[in-house]
Amino acid sequence: MFFRRELPEPPAGHTFDIARHGYASLLTGTRAISGDDAAMVRARDRFLPTGRYAPIRQAVACLAADAVSDQGTVLDIGCGTGYYLAGVLDQLPGARGLGLDTSVRALRSSARGHQRAAAASWDVFRPFPLADRVADVVLDVFAPRNPSEFHRVLRPTGRLIVVRPAQRHLAELRGQLPAMVTIDPAKEQRLHKALDPFFKAADTQRLEYVASLARQEALDLVGITPSARHLNRADLNGDDLLPDQATVSVLATAYRPR
Numbered sequence: 001m002f003f004r005r006e007l008p009e010p011p012a013g014h015t016f017d018i019a020r021h022g023y024a025s026l027l028t029g030t031r032a033i034s035g036d037d038a039a040m041v042r043a044r045d046r047f048l049p050t051g052r053y054a055p056i057r058q059a060v061a062c063l064a065a066d067a068v069s070d071q072g073t074v075l076d077i078g079c080g081t082g083y084y085l086a087g088v089l090d091q092l093p094g095a096r097g098l099g100l101d102t103s104v105r106a107l108r109s110s111a112r113g114h115q116r117a118a119a120a121s122w123d124v125f126r127p128f129p130l131a132d133r134v135a136d137v138v139l140d141v142f143a144p145r146n147p148s149e150f151h152r153v154l155r156p157t158g159r160l161i162v163v164r165p166a167q168r169h170l171a172e173l174r175g176q177l178p179a180m181v182t183i184d185p186a187k188e189q190r191l192h193k194a195l196d197p198f199f200k201a202a203d204t205q206r207l208e209y210v211a212s213l214a215r216q217e218a219l220d221l222v223g224i225t226p227s228a229r230h231l232n233r234a235d236l237n238g239d240d241l242l243p244d245q246a247t248v249s250v251l252a253t254a255y256r257p258r
């Protein structure tokens, strides 16, 4: 079966179902408590192809290419629609990829995202359904993290690449929409504390630029953030409320396993 051929053997006795929509359905038992809903996935599917986040995808692909050869295996945890995984695979023509996410809506898009990428439902907070040291790159882009599992599945020569928002990220949107979730000033400290037992930072890139936004793009950008769940239509309805540009400010770090 596809999964057995393309990926490390599943645990003994397990078989994987490939859903009609192309992703492997591995998540059984208790439902994960988090994951993007259909509206968030539609917003992501519209927004990312606009190219407004293309510089982030480029930075991730460059960090991955600096770290591994063409032939690597790339995991994307909380892959969403698979936009960043596809960017890395384009940069590494001999590599293959696997995206994991709890959102089956996102996985449907991700499964179509790249010829060399597979997609499977999984909860990042559970032990991954993968053997030790199978991955050359683990991506975590704006997604939840499981540092000990990242470490277990990475080869010693591999890299974990983490992208997260910096303080000024989407400042104009936050300024106009007070209901948007703020960025915790202690976020970097918490990230360091969680990763430090397992990883050492090797290369950090700070990206900051202003992206112009058509109204639908601004709506979609709000719709793909964690704030989407806290805002209702009334928050967004005034035409003058949404800015026509936003600062994109993120940090992308490649970590070496300890």
Ligand SMILES: C[S@@+](CC[C@H](N)C(=O)[O-])C[C@H]1O[C@@H](n2cnc3c(N)ncnc32)[C@H](O)[C@@H]1O
Residues within 6 Å of the ligand: 032, 033, 034, 035, 036, 044, 077, 078, 079, 080, 081, 082, 083, 084, 100, 101, 102, 103, 106, 122, 123, 124, 125, 140, 141, 142, 143, 144, 224, 225, 226
């Ligand atoms: C902010 S989105 C980022 C998606 C993608 N990395 C991107 O940047 O386009 C966070 C993603 O993590 C997924 N997610 C949330 N909780 C998860 C969990 N417990 N296990 C796996 N994925 C999860 C969501 O469904 C969503 O696709």
